[in-house]
Amino acid sequence: MCGIAGLFDTRGKRDFDRALMQRMSDVQHHRGPDEAGYHFEPGVALAHRRLSIIDLATGQQPLFNEDGSVAVVFNGEIYNFQELVPELEALGHVFHTRSDTEVIVHAWEAWGEDCVQRFRGMFAFGLHDRKRDTLFMARDRLAVKPMFYALLEDGTLAFGSELKVLMQHPALDRRMDALAVEEYFALGYVAEPRTIFLGAKKLGPGESLCIRRGLPIPEPRQYWDVEFTLDNNIGLADASAELTARLRESVRLRMISEVPLGAFLSGGVDSSAVVAIMAGLSDAPVNTCSIGFDDPKFNESEFAQKVADRYRTNHFVETVKSDDFDLIDTLAALYDEPYADSSAIPTYRVCQLARKHVTVALSGDGGDESFGGYRRYRMHLMEEKMRAALPQGLRQPLFGLLGRVYPKADWAPRVFRAKTTFQAMARDAVEAYFHSVSLLRGDMRARLFSAHFRGQLGGYDALDVFRRHAAQARTDDPLALIQYLDLKTYLVGDINTKVDRASMAHSLEVREPLMDHELVEWLATLPSGLKIQGNEGKYLFKKAMEPYLPHEVLYRPKMGFAVPLARWFRGPLKQRVRDAVLGETLAATGIFNREYLQHLVDAHQSGARDYSAPLWSLLMFEAFLRNLDGAVKPAPESVAPALA
Template identity: 85%
Template sequence: MCGIAGLFDLRGKRDFSRDLVRRMNDVQVHRGPDEGGYHFEPGIALAHRRLSIIDLSTGQQPLFNEDGSVAVVFNGEIYNFQELVPELEALGHAFHTRSDTEVIVHAWEAWGEDCVQRFRGMFAFALWDRNRETLFLARDRLAVKPLFYALLPDGTFAFGSELKVLMQHPLLDRRIDAHAVEEYFALGYVAEPRTIFAGAKKLGAAETLCVRRGQPVPQPRCYWDVHFMLDNPLSLAEASAELTARLRESVRLRMIAEVPLGAFLSGGVDSSAVVATMAGLSDEPVHTCSIAFDDPAFNESDFAQKVADRYRTNHYVETVKSDDFDLIDTLAGLYDEPYADSSAIPTWRVCQLARKRVTVALSGDGGDESFGGYRRYRLHLMEERMRGALPLGVRQPMFGLLGRLYPKADWAPRMFRAKTTFQALARDSLQAYFHSVSILRDAMRRQLFSNRFRSELAGYNAIEVFRRHAATAHTDDALALIQYVDLKTYLVGDINTKVDRASMAHSLEVREPLMDHKLVEWLATLPSGLKVKGQEGKYLFKKAMEPLLPNDVLYRPKMGFSVPLSRWFRGPLRERVRQTVLGETLAATGIFNPDYLRHLVDAHQSGARDYSSPLWSLMMFEAFVRSSGGCPARAPELAAAV
């Protein structure tokens, strides 16, 4: 795995500062500690950090075509590169390395912008074609690998694998994007294509961007989408057999490496299925890594051990203390913008453990979205049946009133926590799903933000992110719609972001067999009833894995990869929460209503409410503000208007 960076002069052929480009590259040295490479010519600068995985001796980058007119810097893996080499050789292209990177330059020469259609893998790359004076950027279909870019005031186009790369440039507009703040406090991340900074963007999933000298920067082009057809007539037995075969193919492709390879093993269905499949494809014991927690409520290590014992893996376990909260500031520097998924802590730890043993690790990420594994999916389908019984005109006033009157009861047994259900029933399907996944729901965000900041938002609501994607889903199936939205938002903005930054912090490459685009496409053809059946999520996946995994691994309640925030904030982090949320850093931004901040802290610490997720999101926002050097020039103006 690697890091890429570069600058392109859209107006002429200036020579870029080599010191600046080296700083941009050095700030991401963790992504590629093995080597650094550069290419400079008038009007273009390319930089690369390398973590050697395939073709260790000759895969250095930037990598060029035969006459040196096309150069590429690449982060990721093209898993089908060995299939493409003979096809490109037949077209007259000569290969000088055994790396997947060289396939990209020749595929560009052969197929132009459509070359990405031929690649099967995870990738973010930038390709320079001198003869066409064109810079071509691309990101893989499910946005496993990141790519940021910015158009600067002097006509420079900058790009990099992490936002911190662009932050090295003095001309980057680092004013906070108000819409990004709204998205963050709703979703826990800033959704593509925004970043927290007004002057930078993320290239989205399955997008390319073709930038030509002397021309305006166009909008990115989408080259792929998943279509939930739901019309595949396979029986359960037939679908199980085909799923097993497709999973084996996906895992086999991701086991190609010239360095030590292993897998994460949490004890959940997804990672256990990947490990079981790897064991069936390997003559040697698989290296597996697990994190155990000293708090039994969060510990899955016994289930991971069962799978490790069954397949005789070389299993490595480290126990993390339940008060492992020393990473807060580390995470802020890692993600470069606010990021509120607290499972980033154990993810960082398991990557740290894995890197002691292997350079490449396979994971089970992406299974919940495609197989229908989230508990929220089952709850949404139950609510959908209730919504279907009454028209919206009846539901809105009736359940809206009940939602307002019914007390919030975080402390009560789940069956008595009806406030959220009433609120969901008063909404349409997409609004209800957005409501269910929001960290701070609409009413809470209205109270959270200051009057002046709400005017900055000008009515913008983060549900627009969901609406934008729902408009292209082309399905009215209740489950398929929210799966599609999650594939476009939560998987990209939360899961893939978390794993990429945590793994790259330890120079570890993580590969995700369950995100193979051909597998995702095929799963989208299957009826929703094969994914969620009654109260059983991942129905087909679990049935297919029954011959390979113990029933208590397959059918136990989903635990998740979480940490005890609620207890932390009332116990060992009590004073830190109070000082952080009510301190000067957040107050100086002018974004927040101080009275509501105090309510969140007091109500949580008194035990009246569980506000652990909102408080964590505020702590991570505060850490971001400190690590990035504070808010923009408008902050004092906002602060004065609270």
């Protein structure tokens, strides 16, 4: 795993400042501490930070084709590179390394922009072709690896693995994007293609961007998308056998490494399945790493231990104190823009633990999205049945009224907490699902933001992110639609972002076999009834894993990777939350309604309401602003309020 950076003159062939390029590289030293590489020629500059995984002796980057006219900087792994080498050699290409990186330059020469169709893996790369006067960038299909870019006023195209890379360039437009702020407080992250800054963007999942010097800058091209056909008539037994075979292949490909390798083991179904399959493919004991919590409500370590014992892994466990909240400012620096998933704390800790023992770790990320594991999926399907039973003309006014008048009752037994359900019933499927995953619902964001800031939004609602993706989903199946939405939003903006930054902070490469695109494509052909059956999520996955995992691991209630925010904010972080949310940093932005901020703090700390998620999002936004240390510039009055 690595860090990449580059500059490309889209208009001419200026020489770029070597000191600037070194700063862009050095700021992501953590992504590749083993060595640094640079390439400069008129009109282009490339930089690479290397974390050596494969071909330790000759895999340095930037890497070139035979005559030096094509250069690439690459972050990730091409798992099928050994299959592509003989095919490319048959076309006349000569390889000088055993690195998967070299496949990229020759594949570009052979197949042009379509080269990405041939790669199986996680990747983000920038490639310069001198003969074609072209810069080509691409990001893998499920956006496991990040790619940020910015077109500057002087025609320079800058790109890098993290936003902090672009922030080294003095010409980057660092005015805050008001629409990104709206997305953040709705979702807990800024959704692709936006970043928190007006001047920078993210390349989206399965997108490439081909820029030819002197020609207009095109929009990114989507080279891949998942299609939920649900037309595979395979039976349960055959589906279980095929799933197991596909999982074994995906895990096997991700075990190729010349450095110590292991796996995360949380005790949940996904990571346990990955470890079980690894054990069957390895002659030596698998290295496994788990984080335990001293609060039993959040501790899954006993289930991880059952799997470790069954497969006799080299199991490493560290217990995290339930008051492990010292990472707030660290996380703000890691993520570069506001990011509000509090499970980033234990993720950071398990990566820290794993790096003591291995350089590569396999994870179970992506299983919930493809197999149908989230509880919210089952809730949504129940709501969809109710919505289908009543016409929209009756449903909207009836449940809209009930949603407005029914009291919010976080303290009550679940059966009496109907307000959110009533509100969902008044909406269509996309809006209802967006409502269910929002950190702050639309009515809360309306109260959170100042009148001035709402005016600057111009009516924009983060729901538009989901609407845009839903329009591309090509399915009306209730489960498939929300799986598609999660694959385009939550998996990319939250899960993959969290794991990439937390692992790279410790120079650890994480590989996700459940996000293999061929596996995801196959799962999208299966009927939804194989994923959720009755009240059982991950139905097929669990059935397939029954021979490999204990029943109590497969069929226990899902816990998640959570931290006790509600208690923190009423206890050890009580004053910090009050100071941050009601302090000068947020007030100076002009974004927030002070009265509503006061309500959030007071109601939570009195125990009247659980506002832990909104307060955490505000705490992380405040930490983001402080971490910038004056680097953010005022937004234009026509787009967002000025920031001090």
